[in-house]
Amino acid sequence: MKAINVHLSEYSKHEVPFHHYFGNGLDSYIIRLQVEGVCEALVDGYIREIVPGDLLLFKPGDIYDLRIGWLDEGANLSLDYYVISDGPGMLEWWEQKKRPTLAKIAEDRRLKAVWHQIVLEKRRLDGGNPNIITSLVWSLLMLIDRAIEEVPDNQSPLAYHALRMRQFIEEHASEALTLQQVAQHTGLSISRAVHLFKAHFGVSIIGYAQQLRLSRAINLLNHSALSLEQIAAETGLGSYAYFHRLFRERYGMSPGAYRKKR
Structure with a gap:
């Protein structure tokens, strides 16, 4: 360097x-x-x-x-x-x-x-x-x-709003994030924010937040000794039951089974 x-x-x-x-x-x-x-x-x-x-x-x-x-x-x-x-x-x-x-x-x-x-x-x-x-x-x-x-090619205000929302979600995904918070960050209504984000990134706001949380959960399962309940809380997924359901839907196995497989 x-x-x-x-x-x-x-x-x-x-x-x-x-x-x-x-x-x-x-x-x-x-x-x-x-x-x-x-x-x-x-x-x-x-x-x-x-x-x-x-x-x-x-x-x-x-x-x-x-x-x-x-x-x-x-x-x-x-x-x-x-x-x-x-x-x-x-x-x-x-x-x-x-x-x-x-x-x-x-x-x-x-x-x-x-x-x-x-x-x-x-x-x-x-x-x-x-x-x-x-x-x-x-x-x-x-x-x-x-x-x-990451600046949109067309540099339209709507594209910048979408990018700002994505960065806000990335920064706050481990928290109890709401659609209202994401929309307020860019000064949009909830319905407008939801539509705009999906149109630009092909995934819903909640869906993108879940992807980020599950990705972090995978890292914690691989590289930490935290309990499954602690991982659910640390990643913003809340309860272990919700974490378990989302994880199984995405990866085809429970978080516990994934950890044992490593």
Whole structure:
């Protein structure tokens, strides 16, 4: 794993007008994710509005022009994650494929969690452990790649809603998840959310959550000493009776029989 040097990484909140400009070109890579509010940035030669879910990717030599609160001083609030870095690892990642300057990604709690760990590591008095930082940034870059790859080709709002629902289910499948919670996450009615998810992924919301839970149950059966009742609770399947029924329907045997077979 080639080293990555992080100069600065933060969760940034702006409540007053702000302008960040490098007219002679950047010396480092900048990755920035808009989390809340709006701003403007130079993208492919044009000043574009940047909204939540917009990911900006800049390489050394790019002109960087970021503006917050310039057009509407009453709407200055802008929150974002960013990392400024360089090193052979960044070069290797960047050259793996063509990188868009602006990409729209669905909200991903896992990506933000890794980014938050980078921020905390850099805040240490010693500037953080370089090996830990390199590992964390590589994890962030891989998550960014996956988030960009999962962006729908047609980039329609409905497709983004469906993707956001899927990520929300993946993050909360081990909990007592309800259709109302999934729908509220994207601001849709329950009936609209149910129809939209099935249309995009070919499986119902509940069906997808069950698949995730059973997949995790298989891992726990293979690699843990938890009781069957504990596995049912840990995976969000609730009672052992429900776990037993779903497992037998999908795999043709009971969870206990599967464990003995290993």
